[in-house]
Amino acid sequence: MTRTAVVLLSGGLDSATVLAIARSEGFEIVALSFRYGQRHEAEIVAAQEIAKRAGVRRHEIVDIDLGVFGGSALTSDVAVPKGRSASEMSQGIPVTYVPARNTIFLSYALALAEVSGASDIYIGVNALDYSGYPDCRPEYIEAFERMANLATKAGVEGRPLTIQAPLMHQSKGEIIARGMQLGVDYAQTLSCYDPVAGGAACGECDACQLRLKGFAEAGVRDPVRYREQATAR
């Protein structure tokens, strides 16, 4: 019997790679994306393209309003930081941190896993590049999995759910190299926190800088379009 996995799909590089990994492990895919007070719709469009190309069984897009809680540059008017080096990014918890975001995302994924009969949830969190986000660490993922198996019918009835975070300890360069092997088309993915009109990536925000650094490490040219000649610092 084919096993089913729910894959959290943001439209970014990491989650596109995770989707390809889940498929390569033989899962039928139910993709889950969120529209959450983002500044732009482009990443939902990217997620839809990626899901379609991957031939997922189902793709749910859920509207959630994190903006009501404020407190993050991704959902409010705090300025997105630009031009920081990797070492600057690793200092403390970044302003782009959204309160409890991964917990809310994984909770919806848990509901969808239950109604889809999925045995696994895949999430593209990474402890190396985003060390400032508390909800990207292995101990957090393990605690969520434990909680999830106490929360649901499936867990109670002896069909435990596994939270898969296959990128947890990989560098951006390793993630990209893995995705290239699996045939991910990174031209479809979007990482920028602050894309300019027309959809080009800014090349300056933390996400663009990590991405450019990753492609440099992997020795591959990033196929997405940047505003200007952007390079990793």
Added chain:
Amino acid sequence: MTRTAVVLLSGGLDSATVLAIARSEGFEIVALSFRYGQRHEAEIVAAQEIAKRAGVRRHEIVDIDLGVFGGSALTSDVAVPKGRSASEMSQGIPVTYVPARNTIFLSYALALAEVSGASDIYIGVNALDYSGYPDCRPEYIEAFERMANLATKAGVEGRPLTIQAPLMHQSKGEIIARGMQLGVDYAQTLSCYDPVAGGAACGECDACQLRLKGFAEAGVRDPVRYREQATAR
């Protein structure tokens, strides 16, 4: 310094009692309610009245779409069961179970606690009356608390969050007796899964039956309006 608590407020009897308990313990209250593909708006109106009367600092009502996931009588077209005895209700997981509902609710509460600087989240779950819901058990609440303290800035920075479930081991009769002591006006609360036109409670669904049984145990007349002369089985 006044401590702040987030209280999950459904508009029902249990959460109104929990709000009164949190206030009696000296917390300033941030109430949180959800509009989630419910069949009726009445419980939101009840929650607003209760919050207003209690003088909460803030009351957030968040729209969430659980209906997209299907799988429950509360959000889809599965019939709400009627006329069951307490022993019938305790058999297995009820059809009114919403997949991962408390996990989703607590995740939003966690986000709101973080942006409000709250140290506690209050939830009116009960292991006795709803023994069929996996996400109403103490081991679930403990696992959520543990996960929450790994997920957030506050937890990481040494300001741990406590999930308070003060009704966990209380009977409905004990809950009502406690609420009466604290001055809860149960006329404002709504429990029915399937109210009739005009807002009267049906008297027949599991929630009505548990409520009527609780008032009978507490030796108090239920002030809400029922469709017909309703009594506990």
